[in-house]
Amino acid sequence: xxxxxxxxxxxxxxxxxxxxxxxxxxxxxxxxxxxxxxxxxxxxxxxxxxxxxxxxxxxxxxxxxxxxxxxxxxxxxxxxxxxxxxxxxxxxxxxxxxxxxxxxxxxxxxxxxxxxxxxxxxxxxxxxxxxxxxxxxxxxxxxxxxxxxxxxxxxxxxxxxxxxxxxxxxxxxxxxxxxxxxxxxxxxxxxxxxxxxxxxxxxxxxxxxxxxxxxxxxxxxxxxxxxxxxxxxxxxxxxxxxxxxxxxxxxxxxxxxxxxxxxxxxxxxxxxxxxxxxxxxxxxxxxxxxxxxxxxxxxxxxxxxxxxxxxxxxxxxxxxxxxxxxxxxxxxxxxxxxxxxxxxxxxxxxxxxxxxxxxxxxxxxxxxxxxxxxxxxxxxxxxxxxxxxxxxxxxxxxxxxxxxxxxxxxxxxxxxxxxxxxxxxxxxxxxxxxxxxxxxxxxxxxxxxxxxxxxxxxxxxxxxxxxxxxxxxxxxxxxxxxxxxxxxxxxxxxxxxxxxxxxxxxxxxxxxxxxxxxxxxxxxxxxxxxxxxxxxxxxxxxxxxx
Amino acid sequence: xxxxxxxxxxxxxxxxxxxxxxxxxxxxxxxxxxxxxxxxxxxxxxxxxxxxxxxxxxxxxxxxxxxxxxxxxxxxxxxxxxxxxxxxxxxxxxxxxxxxxxxxxxxxxxxxxxxxxxxxxxxxxxxxxxxxxxxxxxxxxxxxxxxxxxxxxxxxxxxxxxxxxxxxxxxxxxxxxxxxxxxxxxxxxxxxxxxxxxxxxxxxxxxxxxxxxxxxxxxxxxxxxxxxxxxxxxxxxxxxxxxxxxxxxxxxxxxxxxxxxxxxxxxxxxxxxxxxxxxxxxxxxxxxxxxxxxxxxxxxxxxxxxxxxxxxxxxxxxxxxxxxxxxxxxxxxxxxxxxxxxxxxxxxxxxxxxxxxxxxxxxxxxxxxxxxxxxxxxxxxx
Ligand SMILES: [Zn+2]
Numbered sequence: 001x002x003x004x005x006x007x008x009x010x011x012x013x014x015x016x017x018x019x020x021x022x023x024x025x026x027x028x029x030x031x032x033x034x035x036x037x038x039x040x041x042x043x044x045x046x047x048x049x050x051x052x053x054x055x056x057x058x059x060x061x062x063x064x065x066x067x068x069x070x071x072x073x074x075x076x077x078x079x080x081x082x083x084x085x086x087x088x089x090x091x092x093x094x095x096x097x098x099x100x101x102x103x104x105x106x107x108x109x110x111x112x113x114x115x116x117x118x119x120x121x122x123x124x125x126x127x128x129x130x131x132x133x134x135x136x137x138x139x140x141x142x143x144x145x146x147x148x149x150x151x152x153x154x155x156x157x158x159x160x161x162x163x164x165x166x167x168x169x170x171x172x173x174x175x176x177x178x179x180x181x182x183x184x185x186x187x188x189x190x191x192x193x194x195x196x197x198x199x200x201x202x203x204x205x206x207x208x209x210x211x212x213x214x215x216x217x218x219x220x221x222x223x224x225x226x227x228x229x230x231x232x233x234x235x236x237x238x239x240x241x242x243x244x245x246x247x248x249x250x251x252x253x254x255x256x257x258x259x260x261x262x263x264x265x266x267x268x269x270x271x272x273x274x275x276x277x278x279x280x281x282x283x284x285x286x287x288x289x290x291x292x293x294x295x296x297x298x299x300x301x302x303x304x305x306x307x308x309x310x311x312x313x314x315x316x317x318x319x320x321x322x323x324x325x326x327x328x329x330x331x332x333x334x335x336x337x338x339x340x341x342x343x344x345x346x347x348x349x350x351x352x353x354x355x356x357x358x359x360x361x362x363x364x365x366x367x368x369x370x371x372x373x374x375x376x377x378x379x380x381x382x383x384x385x386x387x388x389x390x391x392x393x394x395x396x397x398x399x400x401x402x403x404x405x406x407x408x409x410x411x412x413x414x415x416x417x418x419x420x421x422x423x424x425x426x427x428x429x430x431x432x433x434x435x436x437x438x439x440x441x442x443x444x445x446x447x448x449x450x451x452x453x454x455x456x457x458x459x460x461x462x463x464x465x466x467x468x469x470x471x472x473x474x475x476x477x478x479x480x481x482x483x484x485x486x487x488x489x490x491x492x493x494x495x496x497x498x499x500x501x502x503x504x505x506x507x508x509x510x511x512x513x514x515x516x517x518x519x520x521x522x523x524x525x526x527x528x529x530x531x532x533x534x535x536x537x538x539x540x541x542x543x544x545x546x
Numbered sequence: 547x548x549x550x551x552x553x554x555x556x557x558x559x560x561x562x563x564x565x566x567x568x569x570x571x572x573x574x575x576x577x578x579x580x581x582x583x584x585x586x587x588x589x590x591x592x593x594x595x596x597x598x599x600x601x602x603x604x605x606x607x608x609x610x611x612x613x614x615x616x617x618x619x620x621x622x623x624x625x626x627x628x629x630x631x632x633x634x635x636x637x638x639x640x641x642x643x644x645x646x647x648x649x650x651x652x653x654x655x656x657x658x659x660x661x662x663x664x665x666x667x668x669x670x671x672x673x674x675x676x677x678x679x680x681x682x683x684x685x686x687x688x689x690x691x692x693x694x695x696x697x698x699x700x701x702x703x704x705x706x707x708x709x710x711x712x713x714x715x716x717x718x719x720x721x722x723x724x725x726x727x728x729x730x731x732x733x734x735x736x737x738x739x740x741x742x743x744x745x746x747x748x749x750x751x752x753x754x755x756x757x758x759x760x761x762x763x764x765x766x767x768x769x770x771x772x773x774x775x776x777x778x779x780x781x782x783x784x785x786x787x788x789x790x791x792x793x794x795x796x797x798x799x800x801x802x803x804x805x806x807x808x809x810x811x812x813x814x815x816x817x818x819x820x821x822x823x824x825x826x827x828x829x830x831x832x833x834x835x836x837x838x839x840x841x842x843x844x845x846x847x848x849x850x851x852x853x854x855x856x857x858x859x860x861x862x863x864x865x866x867x868x869x870x871x872x873x874x875x876x877x878x879x880x881x882x883x884x885x886x887x888x889x890x891x892x893x894x895x896x897x898x899x900x901x902x903x904x905x906x907x908x909x910x911x912x913x914x915x916x917x918x919x920x921x922x923x924x925x926x927x928x
Binding site for chain 2: 063065068071072073074075076077096097098099118120121123124127128131147189190191192203204326327328329331332333334517518519520521524525527528529531532534
C-alpha cells in the first residue's frame with residue numbers, strides 16, 4: 001500500500017530538506033514519489049504540520065537489573081502515579097515496560113538506547129526491552145571493570161585478543177555498542193578505594209582508567225563498531241574533580257571518536273561561597289574544539305526522580321544527598337551499580353546550578369550534531385520532561401521565565417542569562433534524528449530519504465514548544481500509524497538493534513573455560529538466545545564498518 | 547492421555563480453558579498465585595491477573611516479603627554470589643537455615659579459592675567463614691574452608707546482630723546469648739574484612755530482622771567493603787518479583803481489582819485472602835523441576851484452577867486442572883538464577899519425560915486470558 005503524507009513542512013536535515021514536501025511510504029519504507037504518477041492508496045493531510053523522522057534517544061535507562069531494582073525500591077513512586085494523576089511530581093514517569101513504550105511513542109520517539117547493560121544481566125535487559133511496545137531499542141554493554149579485561153591489559157595481551165573479547169561480549173549480550181562506566185572505579189571500590197580519577201591505578205591490576213578507556217576505544221574502532229566508545233567519566237558530580245575528569249577524557253580522545261555521556265554532571269567547579277560553580281562554558285569550548293568528541297547532556301529538571309547507575313563507587317558516595325533516604329548498592333560480577341532516589345528542588349542553589357549547567361552546554365556547544373538530547377533518564381529527570389526541555393532550548397523567553405523562579409545566586413555563577421541562542425526546528429531535528437542515527441550507525445533511520453524505514457513523527461506547530469513536542473499529531477513506526485493526537489492507536493513490538501562483529505571462535509572457548517573455572521557459571525548464561533524473548537524476530541543486526 | 551480436567555473428569559483443552567475463564571469471570575476476587583514457573587509462565591500469569599482484575603502473589607512469598615519490606619524501607623547493599631565466590635575473604639553466615647533450599651550453594655561459593663582483591667595479592671590471606679547460629683551438624687563445605695561455628699538459638703540472632711552493630715559503632719549494648727566478649731570479637735573480625743559478605747535466608751526472619759542485618763552490612767561499609775546475600779526463598783519468588791516489577795511497576799502482592807495496579811503486601815497476601823474468605827477462586831501455577839508442585843494446604847476449600855505437572859495428585863480435586871510441562875526440564879525457557887543474581891536461559895533436558903505432550907504454563911494461561919477477552923500478548927508486528 002502506498003501512503004502519502006501530503007503537504008507538510010518536512011524537516012529532514014540528513015537530506016538537506018527544510019520546506020513543504022510530500023513523503024511517500026510503502027511496505028514500511030520511505031520511497032521516492034512514484035515516477036509514473038501512480039496515486040497513493042492513502043493520503044494523510046499534513047498541511048500546516050511539521051514532519052520529521054522518528055526521534056532517537058541515545059541514552060535512557062529503560063530496562064535491566066539496575067532499572068528494575070529502582071522499581072523494586074520505590075513502589076511508592078508508582079502509587080503516586082496511580083492515585084493522583086497529573087498532580088504528583090512523578091505523574092508522567094514511564095515506569096513500566098508498557099508505559100515506557102507508549103509515552104516515548106506519544107512524543108514521536110521511535111528508537112531508544114538503554115545505555116548500561118551489565119553482561120551478566122543482558123538477558124534480563126532484553127526480556128524487559130522485548131515487552132516495551134512500539135519503539136525499537138538497543139543496549140550498550142558495559143566493560144571496563146571486569147577482571148577479564150583488566151587482566152588482559154595488565155598482562156599485555158595483544159589488541160587482537162582484546163578485540164576478540166569485545167566482539168564476543170557484543171555478540172553474546174546482543175548489544176549495539178560498548179559503554180565504559182568509571183573505568184576501573186567499581187573494581188577499585190571493591191578494594192575499598194573511595195575516590196578514583198582518570199590516572200589512578202586499580203589495585204591488583206596496576207591499570208589506570210585512562211588505559212582502560214584507551215584500550216576499549218581502540219578495540220571498538222578496530223572492530224568497526226559504528227558507535228564510538230561511550231564513556232561515563234570518573235568523578236561524576238564532584239566539584240572541580242568532575243570537570244577535570246571530563247577534560248582529561250576529552251583530551252584523551254586523540255583524534256579518534258569518543259562519546260561522553262551526561263556531560264552536565266561533570267560541569268561543576270569549586271568557585272564561590274558554596275564551592276559549587278559552573279564549568280559549563282569551559283567544557284563547551286573544549287568540546288567545540290575537539291571535533292572527534294560527541295556528548296550528551298543529562299539535563300536536570302526539577303522534581304522527584306531516582307538515579308540509576310552502574311557507577312557503583314559514585315552511587316555509594318552520593319547516598320547522603322539522596323531523598324527519600326534509602327538506596328541499593330550492588331556488588332555485581334565485574335560491574336555493580338547503585339540506585340539512589342533524588343529530589344531536584346527549584347529552591348536549591350545546587351540543583352538550580354545543575355539545571356543551568358545543562359542548558360549552558362546545550363546552547364554553547366555549537367554543532368547540534370555533536371550534542372545529544374538526554375536527561376540520562378531518569379537520572380537528571382524522567383524522559384517525559386523532554387517537551388519542556390525542547391521549549392527551553394527553542395525560546396530565550398521561556399528560559400528567562402524559568403530563571404526568574406530560581407535562586408539568583410546560582411544563576412549568577414553561570415553564563416546562561418547572557419546566552420541568546422534559540423534552537424531552530426532544523427537544529428532540533430539534527431540533534432534528535434540525523435545525528436543520533438549517524439552516531440549509532442543506524443543508517444536505516446533518522447532521515448526521510450528513500451530507503452529509510454518509515455519511522456515518522458508529525459507535529460502540530462505551536463508557539464508553546466512543550467505542547468508541540470508532548471503530543472505528536474501522528475507517529476508512524478515502520479509505516480504503521482501508531483499514534484494519533486498524542487494517543488497510541490496501535491500496539492506493535494519493535495526490535496532490538498545489535499552489531500555482530502566477528503570474533504575468533506578460540507575466544508569463545510577460552511571464555512567457556514574461564515567463566516566455568518572462575519565464576520563457576522557457564523558462559524552460555526551470558527549469551528542471549530533468540531528464542532528466549534518470546535518474540536518471533538527480536539533482533540535486527542546493523543552493519544559494522546569494514 | 548488427557549492433559550486437562552474439569553472437576554476431575556478429563557476434558558479437551560478447549561473445554562477446560564472455557565471452564566477456567568468462566569470460573570474467573572464469575573469470581574468475586576480471583577487470586578493468581580503459585581507463580582513457580584519460568585519467565586514466560588510468570589509473564590502470562592501477570593497478564594491473566596491484569597485481565598481478570600485478580601490479586602497477584604507468589605505461592606511461597608513469606609521470605610520474599612521480609613526481604614522486600616527491608617529493601618523498600620531502608621535499602622540494602624547486595625552482592626552477586628559469583629563475585630562473592632571470587633572475592634570475599636570473610637563470610638558471616640547467619641541462622642541455621644541460611645543455605646536452605648540451595649544445598650549446592652556452599653560448594654559454589656567456597657570450592658573456589660578467592661582470587662580477586664586481597665587474595666590476588668596475598669596468597670596466604672585465604673578465606674574464613676563464621677557461622678552465627680550454626681546448626682549442630684554443618685552441611686558439607688569444601689575441605690580448605692575454615693568454618694567457625696557459633697551456636698545460639700535462632701531467636702537470639704536479631705539481638706546479637708544489633709549488639710554487633712552497637713559494638714562497631716562504639717555504643718553500649720546489653721547481654722546476648724553469646725556473651726559480650728564474643729560480640730566484640732565478631733565485630734572486630736567483621737571490621738577487619740577486606741571484602742566481606744553476610745549470608746542469610748529471609749525464610750526464618752521477619753522484616754525487622756532483615757533490616758537489622760542489612761543495617762549491619764551498611765555500617766561495615768563505613769570503613770571497609772562488605773556485601774550481602776539476602777536469600778529470598780524458593781520457587782522463583784525473586785524472579786517473579788522482578789518480572790512483576792517491570793510489567794506493573796510494583797513488587798508482588800499486587801491487586802488489579804480496581805482496574806490498575808495497587809501494591810499492598812498485607813492486603814494482597816494470597817494465603818490471608820483465602821483464610822479470611824475474601825477470595826473465592828485460586829489460580830495456582832507450580833511447575834518447576836526443583837520445587838513442590840502440589841497445591842498447598844492453605845488453599846483449603848477454595849476452588850482451584852491448577853496448573854501443575856500432575857493434577858491427579860491434587861487433593862481436593864481442582865475445579866479445573868491442566869497438566870503442564872515442567873519449566874527447567876521439559877521445554878526451553880528462562881529462569882532466575884540465584885548464583886548469577888539474574889536471569890539465565892535453560893534448554894530442555896534431552897529425553898525430557900513429558901515435554902512433547904504437555905503444554906507450557908504460558909500457553910495455558912495465555913489461552914485462558916484470551917478466552918476472558920484480556921488483551922493478548924500482542925504479536926501483531928513482531
Ligand atoms: Zn546514564
